Amino acid sequence: MLMLNFVFFFMYFVGLYVFSSKRKHLLLMLLSLEFIVLSIFVNLFIYLSMFGYEYYFSMVFMVVSVCEGALGLSILVLMIRTHGNDYFQTFNVLW
Numbered sequence: 001m002l003m004l005n006f007v008f009f010f011m012y013f014v015g016l017y018v019f020s021s022k023r024k025h026l027l028l029m030l031l032s033l034e035f036i037v038l039s040i041f042v043n044l045f046i047y048l049s050m051f052g053y054e055y056y057f058s059m060v061f062m063v064v065s066v067c068e069g070a071l072g073l074s075i076l077v078l079m080i081r082t083h084g085n086d087y088f089q090t091f092n093v094l095w
Contacts, residue, residue, distance in 0.1 A: 001050075004046065005043070008039050008042060008043040008046075009043075011035070011038075011039035011042075012036060012039045012040065012043075014035075015032050015033075015035040015036035015039060016032075016036065018031075018032040018035070019032040019033060019036065024087055025086065025087060026075075026076055026079065026086040026087075027076060027086055030069070030072045030073070030076060033068075033072070034065075034069055037065040037068070037069075040061075041058065041061060041062060041065065044057070044058055044061060045058050
């Protein structure tokens with residue numbers, strides 16, 4: 001069981017590393033956020049099944065994470081339509 005927890009913590013920290021290293025590209029940031037949420041969900045699911053709890057909270061967690069993903073994709077589409085790409089470097093702050 002300890003090895004399984006290590007794998008999910010490794011997945012979480014890899015997602016955090018990608019999120020912090022690809023901070024100029026919005027699509028890669030959204031993908032790494034979804035990877036982090038997926039690793040947290042699997043860890044939560046294993047925790048709940050190990051202690052025999054109900055899975056209702058995991059369903060609520062998945063609903064919230066899907067809403068977060070849909071919001072991120074809508075912001076990505078809006079940025080691509082208005083600016084032409086999703087790099088943060090090309091935006092002018094003074095406009």
